[in-house]
Amino acid sequence: TNIATVMSHHIDEMNHRRRSGSSLRLILAWLATLILSVKGQLSGSTMVVADAAAIGVGAVCGALCRHHVGQSVTKQIAKDPKRFGHLTGWHTAGINVLGSFVLGGVFASPVVSAAAESAPSSTAATSAASKVPTSFGLTARAKLLMGVGFCGSFTTFSTYSVDIVNMIGRGEAxxxxxxxxxxxxxxISAAAAGMLLVRKLIAGK
Structure with missing residues (x-):
């Protein structure tokens, strides 16, 4: 009876250890899954922050460029209002046309990965040929910076709309x-020209 009791106790202890080991493995597996999930979320958050930073930098540059162009044109008109007075406000149209051209080129540029941009060329024919890039395009983040950020801030539909309303209000139909x-x-013509130019450059490579 004592032997049976000892054996039964030993079996119960082994089962308890087995259950404890299984629980420990489950806990470790859960912790590993949690760590991987948090790591993935942090990586995604980093990408979002980097994209937002790229757009912000582009937007600041675009807004400053538009402001500088406006100030320069206004100063030139103020120097000789009789000669250039009729051009007041038309710099906005020029900005929108130029921005459309740039955005057309950005849109037509193929998306390349950052690794492809930094990778060395596999062609080693001549030293001159090695200087020619094997790929032509922009990274997705560069497109955000230039397209959404710079062009979105450089061009201005709101100012264009206000100018139209003011012209009509003054009877300048x-x-x-x-x-x-x-x-x-x-x-529209400038955007098409930008696209065609970039596509021609790509086709010529």
């Missing part, structure tokens, strides 16, 4: 119509 044509037709 013909000028307003020309302003619409330059912004819309000119902007």
């Amino acid at each position: 013909a000028r307003a119509l020309g302003y619409v044509a330059v912004n819309n037709v000119g902007g």
Whole structure:
């Protein structure tokens, strides 16, 4: 009886250890899953922050460029208002057309990975040929910086709309119509030109 009791106690102890070991393995597996999940979330958050920073930098640069162009044009008009007074406000149309051209080029540029940009060329024919990039394009983050950030801040549809309303309010219907044509037709044409130029450059490589 004593032997049976001891054996039964020993078996119970082994079962308890086995259950404890299984519980420990489950806890470790759960912790590993939790760590991987947190790591993935942190990595995703880092990507979001980096993208937001790229857009922010581009937006600041675009806004400053637009402000500088506006200030420069205003100063030039103020120096000789009789000669350039009729061009007041038209710099906005020029900005929108130029921004459309740049955005068209950015849109047409293929997306390349950062690793592909930093990887050395596998072609080693000549020293001159090695200087020619094997790929042409922009990283996804560069597109955010230039397209969403810079062009989105450099061009301005709101100022264009206010200018149109002011022209109509002053009875300058013909000028307003020309302003619409330059912004819309000119902007669309410039965007198409930017796309065609980049695609031609890509095809020529």
